[in-house]
Amino acid sequence: MVTNTASSSGLTGVALITGAGSGIGAATARAFAAKGVSRLVLVDFAPAGLKTLEAELQSGGAQVLVVQADVSKEAEVKDAIAEAVTAFGRIDYCVNSAGTAALGALVETSTEDWNRVMGVNITGVFLCVREQSAQMLKQDPLASDSTDPKRQQRGSIINLASILGTVAVPGVPAYVASKHAVVGLAKAAAVEHAGHGIRTNNIAPGWIDTPMTNNAHVASVLEAQTQPAKTPAGRAGSAEEIADVAVFLSSTEASFVNGATWIVDGGFTSL
Numbered sequence: 001m002v003t004n005t006a007s008s009s010g011l012t013g014v015a016l017i018t019g020a021g022s023g024i025g026a027a028t029a030r031a032f033a034a035k036g037v038s039r040l041v042l043v044d045f046a047p048a049g050l051k052t053l054e055a056e057l058q059s060g061g062a063q064v065l066v067v068q069a070d071v072s073k074e075a076e077v078k079d080a081i082a083e084a085v086t087a088f089g090r091i092d093y094c095v096n097s098a099g100t101a102a103l104g105a106l107v108e109t110s111t112e113d114w115n116r117v118m119g120v121n122i123t124g125v126f127l128c129v130r131e132q133s134a135q136m137l138k139q140d141p142l143a144s145d146s147t148d149p150k151r152q153q154r155g156s157i158i159n160l161a162s163i164l165g166t167v168a169v170p171g172v173p174a175y176v177a178s179k180h181a182v183v184g185l186a187k188a189a190a191v192e193h194a195g196h197g198i199r200t201n202n203i204a205p206g207w208i209d210t211p212m213t214n215n216a217h218v219a220s221v222l223e224a225q226t227q228p229a230k231t232p233a234g235r236a237g238s239a240e241e242i243a244d245v246a247v248f249l250s251s252t253e254a255s256f257v258n259g260a261t262w263i264v265d266g267g268f269t270s271l
């Protein structure tokens with residue numbers, strides 16, 4: 001008889017989401033709460049979206065810690081993780097969604113824009129992965145998520161890469177380079193931490209309808225390459241369609257997925 005031992009009680013741990021105030025990050029926080037996660041840490045440098053989401057999740061019965069922090073700043077990332085552990089004792093499902101972009105041809109990209117995008121998209125993800133991993137290495141595997149010891153995890157970390165971490169389009173060179181680096185970072189973390197019960201993976205979304213993409217400035221630069229009509233699915237993805245993958249990858253049902261970059265793009269990179 002085959003027994004599925006993946007998840008006995010659902011998601012019983014603590015979720016921490018960066019970039020939680022908007023788009024994919026906010027949808028991921030909601031998706032975790034919908035799957036029963038009752039302790040959530042919401043991190044963003046912009047406070048506006050966090051307040052609304054905090055109230056919404058609390059009204060659903062969740063305990064919520066809001067941390068205003070810039071992920072590109074080492075001290076702020078360290079403080080954010082420390083605050084989370086002080087509040088909830090551990091962190092189990094981290095989703096690093098904070099991200100930014102700069103638009104323009106490579107020869108017109110300023111060093112300032114390059115450093116800003118790299119600072120958030122790769123240094124910021126590195127700082128988060130480093131501090132999250134360091135905490136997870138100190139905590140016991142979460143037995144309440146699975147009855148199968150080999151599936152029990154000290155933690156899961158998911159970074160938001162992009163299809164632009166696999167292919168390139170003209171007009172966003174720093175973004176493309178930063179997302180390629182995110183793909184490599186998850187592999188580096190996975191090979192060091194897989195034996196310690198920590199999984200580090202990426203999600204690579206295609207064109208997703210969020211405030212990052214849903215504005216005339218971005219569309220004017222990128223629509224020729226990545227607009228929804230160019231996607232085999234014939235539409236943009238929704239933030240919720242990325243969030244659902246994040247929740248699955250965080251769970252012990254994905255216990256053998258490590259160092260992977262899951263493309264969620266409606267078929268765009270299959271063309």
Ligand SMILES: NC(=O)c1ccc[n+]([C@@H]2O[C@H](COP(=O)([O-])OP(=O)(O)OC[C@H]3O[C@@H](n4cnc5c(N)ncnc54)[C@H](O)[C@@H]3O)[C@@H](O)[C@H]2O)c1
Nearest residue numbers: 019021022023024045046070071098099160162208210212
């Ligand atoms: N929307 C898409 O089509 C798409 C496609 C591929 C990848 N992604 C990636 O998914 C992630 C989420 O994107 P989104 O579409 O939800 O964007 P979004 O702009 O809606 O949300 C990004 C959030 O990150 C926060 N943020 C930005 N810089 C920060 C910093 N330094 N410190 C803390 N918070 C910061 C913003 O305040 C915002 O709340 C990003 O990493 C993005 O590159 C998005």
